[in-house]
Amino acid sequence: MLSMTAEYALRAVAYLASDTSIAFSADVLAKQTKVPRRYLTRVLQDLCAAGLVQSRPGPGGGYELIPRTDKLTILDVVNMVDPIERIKKCPLGLKSHKALCPLHAELDKAFAATEAAFAGVTIKQLVESSSPIKPLCEVKASK
Structure with missing residues (x-):
């Protein structure tokens, strides 16, 4: 449902x-997120153009998040x-479909729910979750 981007x-x-x-440098981000x-x-x-991230050039530079993570949602990023x-309208362009057909109405309901x-x-909820599995981190097995 989500694009790779x-x-x-x-x-x-x-x-x-x-x-x-x-x-964080682009190299570190690429390695940690496993993104080419x-x-x-x-x-x-x-993300920079959208105002979510800023880049700082030079030594010690890299990318950093701008907005507060307690206000930024998954939907905002997407x-x-x-x-x-x-x-919103018949994807097939059928003129007789003044409303969505049952198929497209159900698909749109799923998109709305998502x-x-x-x-x-x-x-913030993602990165501070109480789950033992942390986003983008390998979890060491307990002995």
Whole structure:
């Protein structure tokens, strides 16, 4: 349902949110998020243009998250790079379909539910979850 661009943007934002006191290089972000560096650079440019991320050049520079993670939702990130396409009219262009047919109405309900679910989860909730599995981190097995 999500594009790779949206998935990669979420990975980058989640990693940046894991420590907002420092800037991360593109190399570190690519390694930690397992996103190809060239693709990640384009995603980071989109996030910078959207005002979610800023880049600092030079030694000690890198990328850092701008907004507060307690206000930023999964949906915000997705909408900045590749919004979920809702179905507002017949995708087939059938003139007799003044409303959505049952198929497209159900698909749009699923898209609406996805939007609502994503809008209800902040990035802070993701990175501060009580789950023993942390986003983008290998978990060491307990002995």
